[in-house]
Amino acid sequence: MPVIFFHAGFSYFHGGFVGVDVFFVISGFLIGRMLFREYNQTQRLDLKAFYWRRYLRLTPVYLFAMVVFYFLAGPDYSQTLWANVLYVNNFLPLESMSMPWTWTLAVEEQFYIVLPLLLSLLILPFRHALGVLLGLFLLSFIIIGLVASNDAQLWHQPYHRLFSGKDNIIHYFDTLYVNLHTRFGTLICGVILAYLTVYRARWLQQVLSRRLLSTGLTVLALVVMISGVMLNGNKQWLGESLHLARLNLILDRNLFGMATCWMIVLCSAPGTTGKLVNRFFSARLWYPFAQLSYSMYLFHYMLAVPLVLMTVNILKHSPGPAPLMQHHWFLLMFVGLVLVTVPVSLLTYTLIERPFINLRKPAAAAAGGTAKVAATA
Incomplete structure (x- = not known):
């Protein structure tokens, strides 16, 4: 929903694209937990079944969306x-992308594609799997730092100037x-949390039980x-x-991911705060949006x-002085966008997504009883 707010242009949510980071953490957590549970039960990963499940989950409705885009965009x-x-x-320049979002x-x-191969060949068979995962997380900081520091346009400008014009934004x-x-x-941050919930659950509970630390x-x-939201x-x-600016380029998204992981942990806490957070995010109000989110x-x-x-055109032709695109206009656009998007999504979910999700269930059950997790991942 924050991403939709951002794409609707609602100015309070110009930082709404951090929702992508939340999505990556949750995605890494769900997929990682599914793989760790399967390995914990069978001492192997069924890569063929995993890749088939992912294909059936993502591709059918995505292909339909591409067809719709072709006819709409030309x-x-x-x-x-x-x-x-x-x-x-994502290998293409932004201006060459179709459906860039x-x-x-x-x-x-x-x-x-890469994660199950890494887990089955290089990580899970060894005793220090957590250390390897933490090393990969540390490597992500180093790679961002190397990429940014070797790019003069990123490294030698104040942060706000990176977004001061079309060329800078595209770069x-x-x-x-x-x-x-x-x-x-x-993504790795979510996988690490998944590892801790499967193999270090007692340690997590000990951390949660220390009220001051928690x-x-x-x-x-x-x-x-x-x-993170306000800065963006x-x-x-x-x-x-x-x-x-340089510290922010290197640290911001991964630190946001770590904070998101802790909030996920907090949802499982027995204390009052954890119960409140869990109750809020588990409310049935969110269930339809969770089902239709893709x-x-x-x-x-x-x-x-x-x-x-259409809204801009209406405002341009309104009588009197041209009204500014103020917050209430963006809010109205967001409401209108949701009212249009939900029925379209309900239709595609019912006719395309759900039937293919149901096809995955036998494969998921055969892969170590992880169907329940797979059904939402």
């Missing part, structure tokens, strides 16, 4: 849809924002998450400092563009 804007079919659209699916699918997007090697940190980590996580919403906060993600942008253009 052939001139659909020349690189082949890259979407292969989940390599689906770069996250490319990153996710590339990670899904940031192509260089640092959409690539697996610069975004796998939050409260301190909760406050720290909230500060990191709120700061107002990039002037770091001023002209190059040091702060279809909403695929189709919302196709619906947002004509809605925004």
